[in-house]
Amino acid sequence: MLRTALSCCLLIAATCSAASEPPPIPLAQDPVPAQSARLLLSRDANAPTACDVEVLLGERQIVTLALDTHTELELPPGEYATQLRLSRAGYCGTLNLGSNQSILINPGERRHLQVIYNDxxxxLAPADG
Structure with missing residues:
Protein backbone atom coordinates (compact mmCIF):
# COMPACT_ATOMS: atom_id res chain seq x y z
CA MET A 1 0.00 0.00 0.00
CA LEU A 2 2.85 2.33 0.87
CA ARG A 3 4.49 1.50 -2.43
CA THR A 4 1.26 2.30 -4.35
CA ALA A 5 0.86 5.62 -2.51
CA LEU A 6 4.48 6.54 -3.23
CA SER A 7 4.04 5.71 -6.93
CA CYS A 8 0.92 7.90 -7.09
CA CYS A 9 2.77 10.81 -5.43
CA LEU A 10 5.64 10.54 -7.92
CA LEU A 11 3.23 10.41 -10.84
CA ILE A 12 1.36 13.49 -9.58
CA ALA A 13 4.63 15.37 -9.00
CA ALA A 14 5.87 14.55 -12.50
CA THR A 15 2.58 15.70 -14.04
CA CYS A 16 2.60 18.97 -12.07
CA SER A 17 6.20 19.81 -12.95
CA ALA A 18 5.60 19.09 -16.63
CA ALA A 19 2.55 21.35 -16.62
CA SER A 20 4.51 24.25 -15.08
CA GLU A 21 7.28 24.19 -17.72
CA PRO A 22 6.90 26.67 -20.57
CA PRO A 23 5.99 25.16 -23.92
CA PRO A 24 8.98 24.27 -26.07
CA ILE A 25 10.14 26.86 -28.57
CA PRO A 26 9.38 25.65 -32.08
CA LEU A 27 12.46 24.84 -34.12
CA ALA A 28 13.16 26.99 -37.13
CA GLN A 29 11.78 25.25 -40.16
CA ASP A 30 13.95 24.62 -43.16
CA PRO A 31 13.27 27.17 -45.86
CA VAL A 32 11.03 25.90 -48.61
CA PRO A 33 13.19 25.26 -51.67
CA ALA A 34 12.55 27.75 -54.43
CA GLN A 35 10.31 26.43 -57.15
CA SER A 36 12.35 25.60 -60.23
CA ALA A 37 11.93 27.41 -63.51
CA ARG A 38 11.97 26.13 -67.08
CA LEU A 39 13.87 27.73 -69.92
CA LEU A 40 13.04 26.71 -73.48
CA LEU A 41 15.75 27.66 -75.96
CA SER A 42 15.14 27.40 -79.70
CA ARG A 43 16.95 28.29 -82.90
CA ASP A 44 15.35 29.90 -85.91
CA ALA A 45 15.33 27.71 -89.03
CA ASN A 46 15.79 30.81 -91.22
CA ALA A 47 19.18 31.87 -89.82
CA PRO A 48 21.68 33.09 -92.47
CA THR A 49 24.26 30.49 -91.43
CA ALA A 50 24.15 26.78 -90.72
CA CYS A 51 26.68 27.11 -87.89
CA ASP A 52 25.63 25.63 -84.58
CA VAL A 53 25.20 28.04 -81.67
CA GLU A 54 26.67 27.26 -78.25
CA VAL A 55 24.72 28.59 -75.26
CA LEU A 56 26.68 29.06 -72.05
CA LEU A 57 25.54 29.99 -68.55
CA GLY A 58 28.55 31.49 -66.85
CA GLU A 59 31.59 29.52 -68.02
CA ARG A 60 29.70 26.25 -68.39
CA GLN A 61 28.42 25.16 -71.82
CA ILE A 62 24.80 24.22 -71.48
CA VAL A 63 23.68 23.29 -74.97
CA THR A 64 24.56 23.43 -78.66
CA LEU A 65 21.68 24.31 -80.97
CA ALA A 66 21.60 23.44 -84.66
CA LEU A 67 19.18 25.07 -87.10
CA ASP A 68 15.50 24.59 -86.23
CA THR A 69 16.18 22.76 -82.94
CA HIS A 70 15.18 23.43 -79.36
CA THR A 71 15.87 22.24 -75.83
CA GLU A 72 14.22 22.79 -72.47
CA LEU A 73 16.22 23.22 -69.26
CA GLU A 74 15.07 23.06 -65.65
CA LEU A 75 16.93 25.69 -63.63
CA PRO A 76 16.80 27.22 -60.20
CA PRO A 77 15.30 30.71 -60.43
CA GLY A 78 17.69 33.61 -60.57
CA GLU A 79 19.77 35.81 -62.81
CA TYR A 80 22.01 34.15 -65.36
CA ALA A 81 24.93 35.62 -67.31
CA THR A 82 24.40 34.06 -70.73
CA GLN A 83 26.91 33.82 -73.55
CA LEU A 84 26.10 32.88 -77.12
CA ARG A 85 28.75 31.98 -79.65
CA LEU A 86 29.03 30.15 -82.93
CA SER A 87 30.52 26.69 -82.81
CA ARG A 88 34.28 26.81 -83.20
CA ALA A 89 34.34 23.86 -85.60
CA GLY A 90 35.44 24.33 -89.19
CA TYR A 91 34.35 27.43 -91.09
CA CYS A 92 32.17 28.59 -88.19
CA GLY A 93 35.21 29.14 -85.97
CA THR A 94 36.45 31.90 -88.28
CA LEU A 95 33.29 34.01 -87.91
CA ASN A 96 33.98 35.01 -84.30
CA LEU A 97 30.42 36.06 -83.50
CA GLY A 98 29.13 36.04 -79.97
CA SER A 99 27.28 38.02 -77.35
CA ASN A 100 26.72 38.34 -73.63
CA GLN A 101 23.33 38.84 -72.06
CA SER A 102 21.77 38.61 -68.65
CA ILE A 103 18.41 36.91 -68.15
CA LEU A 104 16.24 36.77 -65.05
CA ILE A 105 14.06 33.72 -64.46
CA ASN A 106 11.41 33.80 -61.72
CA PRO A 107 10.31 30.82 -59.60
CA GLY A 108 7.82 28.64 -61.46
CA GLU A 109 8.27 30.60 -64.69
CA ARG A 110 8.46 28.91 -68.09
CA ARG A 111 10.32 31.19 -70.48
CA HIS A 112 10.81 30.58 -74.20
CA LEU A 113 13.75 32.39 -75.77
CA GLN A 114 14.95 32.12 -79.33
CA VAL A 115 18.51 32.48 -80.58
CA ILE A 116 18.47 35.21 -83.22
CA TYR A 117 21.36 35.69 -85.66
CA ASN A 118 21.90 38.76 -87.78
CA ASP A 119 24.84 40.71 -89.20
CA LEU A 124 18.33 35.85 -77.20
CA ALA A 125 14.87 37.26 -77.80
CA PRO A 126 11.42 36.25 -76.58
CA ALA A 127 9.97 33.66 -78.93
CA ASP A 128 6.57 34.09 -80.52
CA GLY A 129 3.87 31.84 -79.10
Missing part, protein backbone atom coordinates in the same frame (compact mmCIF):
# COMPACT_ATOMS: atom_id res chain seq x y z
CA UNK A 120 25.40 42.41 -85.84
CA UNK A 121 25.69 39.20 -83.85
CA UNK A 122 23.77 36.67 -81.81
CA UNK A 123 21.21 37.40 -79.15
Missing amino acids: DGLF
Whole structure:
Protein backbone atom coordinates (compact mmCIF):
# COMPACT_ATOMS: atom_id res chain seq x y z
CA MET A 1 0.00 0.00 0.00
CA LEU A 2 2.85 2.33 0.87
CA ARG A 3 4.49 1.50 -2.43
CA THR A 4 1.26 2.30 -4.35
CA ALA A 5 0.86 5.62 -2.51
CA LEU A 6 4.48 6.54 -3.23
CA SER A 7 4.04 5.71 -6.93
CA CYS A 8 0.92 7.90 -7.09
CA CYS A 9 2.77 10.81 -5.43
CA LEU A 10 5.64 10.54 -7.92
CA LEU A 11 3.23 10.41 -10.84
CA ILE A 12 1.36 13.49 -9.58
CA ALA A 13 4.63 15.37 -9.00
CA ALA A 14 5.87 14.55 -12.50
CA THR A 15 2.58 15.70 -14.04
CA CYS A 16 2.60 18.97 -12.07
CA SER A 17 6.20 19.81 -12.95
CA ALA A 18 5.60 19.09 -16.63
CA ALA A 19 2.55 21.35 -16.62
CA SER A 20 4.51 24.25 -15.08
CA GLU A 21 7.28 24.19 -17.72
CA PRO A 22 6.90 26.67 -20.57
CA PRO A 23 5.99 25.16 -23.92
CA PRO A 24 8.98 24.27 -26.07
CA ILE A 25 10.14 26.86 -28.57
CA PRO A 26 9.38 25.65 -32.08
CA LEU A 27 12.46 24.84 -34.12
CA ALA A 28 13.16 26.99 -37.13
CA GLN A 29 11.78 25.25 -40.16
CA ASP A 30 13.95 24.62 -43.16
CA PRO A 31 13.27 27.17 -45.86
CA VAL A 32 11.03 25.90 -48.61
CA PRO A 33 13.19 25.26 -51.67
CA ALA A 34 12.55 27.75 -54.43
CA GLN A 35 10.31 26.43 -57.15
CA SER A 36 12.35 25.60 -60.23
CA ALA A 37 11.93 27.41 -63.51
CA ARG A 38 11.97 26.13 -67.08
CA LEU A 39 13.87 27.73 -69.92
CA LEU A 40 13.04 26.71 -73.48
CA LEU A 41 15.75 27.66 -75.96
CA SER A 42 15.14 27.40 -79.70
CA ARG A 43 16.95 28.29 -82.90
CA ASP A 44 15.35 29.90 -85.91
CA ALA A 45 15.33 27.71 -89.03
CA ASN A 46 15.79 30.81 -91.22
CA ALA A 47 19.18 31.87 -89.82
CA PRO A 48 21.68 33.09 -92.47
CA THR A 49 24.26 30.49 -91.43
CA ALA A 50 24.15 26.78 -90.72
CA CYS A 51 26.68 27.11 -87.89
CA ASP A 52 25.63 25.63 -84.58
CA VAL A 53 25.20 28.04 -81.67
CA GLU A 54 26.67 27.26 -78.25
CA VAL A 55 24.72 28.59 -75.26
CA LEU A 56 26.68 29.06 -72.05
CA LEU A 57 25.54 29.99 -68.55
CA GLY A 58 28.55 31.49 -66.85
CA GLU A 59 31.59 29.52 -68.02
CA ARG A 60 29.70 26.25 -68.39
CA GLN A 61 28.42 25.16 -71.82
CA ILE A 62 24.80 24.22 -71.48
CA VAL A 63 23.68 23.29 -74.97
CA THR A 64 24.56 23.43 -78.66
CA LEU A 65 21.68 24.31 -80.97
CA ALA A 66 21.60 23.44 -84.66
CA LEU A 67 19.18 25.07 -87.10
CA ASP A 68 15.50 24.59 -86.23
CA THR A 69 16.18 22.76 -82.94
CA HIS A 70 15.18 23.43 -79.36
CA THR A 71 15.87 22.24 -75.83
CA GLU A 72 14.22 22.79 -72.47
CA LEU A 73 16.22 23.22 -69.26
CA GLU A 74 15.07 23.06 -65.65
CA LEU A 75 16.93 25.69 -63.63
CA PRO A 76 16.80 27.22 -60.20
CA PRO A 77 15.30 30.71 -60.43
CA GLY A 78 17.69 33.61 -60.57
CA GLU A 79 19.77 35.81 -62.81
CA TYR A 80 22.01 34.15 -65.36
CA ALA A 81 24.93 35.62 -67.31
CA THR A 82 24.40 34.06 -70.73
CA GLN A 83 26.91 33.82 -73.55
CA LEU A 84 26.10 32.88 -77.12
CA ARG A 85 28.75 31.98 -79.65
CA LEU A 86 29.03 30.15 -82.93
CA SER A 87 30.52 26.69 -82.81
CA ARG A 88 34.28 26.81 -83.20
CA ALA A 89 34.34 23.86 -85.60
CA GLY A 90 35.44 24.33 -89.19
CA TYR A 91 34.35 27.43 -91.09
CA CYS A 92 32.17 28.59 -88.19
CA GLY A 93 35.21 29.14 -85.97
CA THR A 94 36.45 31.90 -88.28
CA LEU A 95 33.29 34.01 -87.91
CA ASN A 96 33.98 35.01 -84.30
CA LEU A 97 30.42 36.06 -83.50
CA GLY A 98 29.13 36.04 -79.97
CA SER A 99 27.28 38.02 -77.35
CA ASN A 100 26.72 38.34 -73.63
CA GLN A 101 23.33 38.84 -72.06
CA SER A 102 21.77 38.61 -68.65
CA ILE A 103 18.41 36.91 -68.15
CA LEU A 104 16.24 36.77 -65.05
CA ILE A 105 14.06 33.72 -64.46
CA ASN A 106 11.41 33.80 -61.72
CA PRO A 107 10.31 30.82 -59.60
CA GLY A 108 7.82 28.64 -61.46
CA GLU A 109 8.27 30.60 -64.69
CA ARG A 110 8.46 28.91 -68.09
CA ARG A 111 10.32 31.19 -70.48
CA HIS A 112 10.81 30.58 -74.20
CA LEU A 113 13.75 32.39 -75.77
CA GLN A 114 14.95 32.12 -79.33
CA VAL A 115 18.51 32.48 -80.58
CA ILE A 116 18.47 35.21 -83.22
CA TYR A 117 21.36 35.69 -85.66
CA ASN A 118 21.90 38.76 -87.78
CA ASP A 119 24.84 40.71 -89.20
CA ASP A 120 25.40 42.41 -85.84
CA GLY A 121 25.69 39.20 -83.85
CA LEU A 122 23.77 36.67 -81.81
CA PHE A 123 21.21 37.40 -79.15
CA LEU A 124 18.33 35.85 -77.20
CA ALA A 125 14.87 37.26 -77.80
CA PRO A 126 11.42 36.25 -76.58
CA ALA A 127 9.97 33.66 -78.93
CA ASP A 128 6.57 34.09 -80.52
CA GLY A 129 3.87 31.84 -79.10
